[in-house]
Amino acid sequence: MKRHSVPFEPVIAKPCEESWAAMEGSSRERHCQSCDKRVHNFAAMTPREIEKLVFKSSGKLCARITRREDGSLVTLKSQPRASLAAQVAVSASLALSAAGAIAQTTGKQARPETAVLTGTVLQPDGSGPFSGAMVTLARANSEMVLVHVDDHGAFRAAVKPGTYDIRIIGHFSNPLQIPGAVLHEGEQSLQPIRVPEVGDVTTTGGDVAIQWRFSLATVARHPIAYLKYLARKL
Numbered sequence: 313m314k315r316h317s318v319p320f321e322p323v324i325a326k327p328c329e330e331s332w333a334a335m336e337g338s339s340r341e342r343h344c345q346s347c348d349k350r351v352h353n354f355a356a357m358t359p360r361e362i363e364k365l366v367f368k369s370s371g372k373l374c375a376r377i378t379r380r381e382d383g384s385l386v387t388l389k390s391q392p393r394a395s396l397a398a399q400v401a402v403s404a405s406l407a408l409s410a411a412g413a414i415a416q417t418t419g420k421q422a423r424p425e426t427a428v429l430t431g432t433v434l435q436p437d438g439s440g441p442f443s444g445a446m447v448t449l450a451r452a453n454s455e456m457v458l459v460h461v462d463d464h465g466a467f468r469a470a471v472k473p474g475t476y477d478i479r480i481i482g483h484f485s486n487p488l489q490i491p492g493a494v495l496h497e498g499e500q501s502l503q504p505i506r507v508p509e510v511g512d513v514t515t516t517g518g519d520v521a522i523q524w525r526f527s528l529a530t531v532a533r534h535p536i537a538y539l540k541y542l543a544r545k546l
Contacts, residue, residue, distance in 0.1 A: 318362050318363050319524075321523040325520065326518045326519035327517070338462070339443035340357060352376070354386070356388060358387060388482060426497065433445050433461050441466070444461075445461040446480075447478065457470075473495055473497045482507055
């Protein structure tokens with residue numbers, strides 16, 4: 313199985329024309345009042361999260377599925393590694409430098425011995441918020457904090473003061489990265505961040521049908537689901 317892929321092919325078996333924007337919820341999951349179902353947004357989930365959801369629901373769920381021009385599924389990447397060129401380019405374009413300078417201290421009070429980082433993630437052209445992303449703050453001792461960007465493109469992370477590698481992860485080719493950022497006690501914010509272009513994508517939604525592809529690794533992770541699958545095939 314390819315990295316960042318799922319061991320099945322999700323397809324929309326029963327398309328739904330309800331407006332995602334009109335539904336209440338988060339960038340990952342919303343409630344459809346028309347059919348009284350939870351609608352999951354695969355583009356705002358990692359492949360492993362999608363896999364767990366599909367197996368837990370036995371493939372019976374409603375979702376939004378976004379695909380690129382080549383047909384590949386758009387998902388959030390699980391801790392991807394950025395190239396050195398991407399790190400340098402992004403570090404130069406963001407408010408925080410590799411030396412650890414923090415932009416725009418807000419002046420709001422935070423809890424003692426707590427550093428609070430806020431920011432806004434925008435569409436590539438800056439026209440609006442980009443909600444399908446996550447922000448991670450990792451320290452050298454492997455301690456990591458992960459927060460999701462909300463529907464307004466905003467995020468807020470509270471951590472211990474110190475030096476962090478910050479990544480903005482989404483369905484774009486490389487994560488945006490700010491290495492060696494020094495976060496001090498109190499609140500500080502990043503200048504608005506624009507994500508890179510992801511190419512033409514198409515999003516459809518509705519009841520999902522799962523075309524299963526069981527590999528040995530998948531069977532090992534989900535033995536009960538595999539036995540149920542075999543029972544349905546008999």
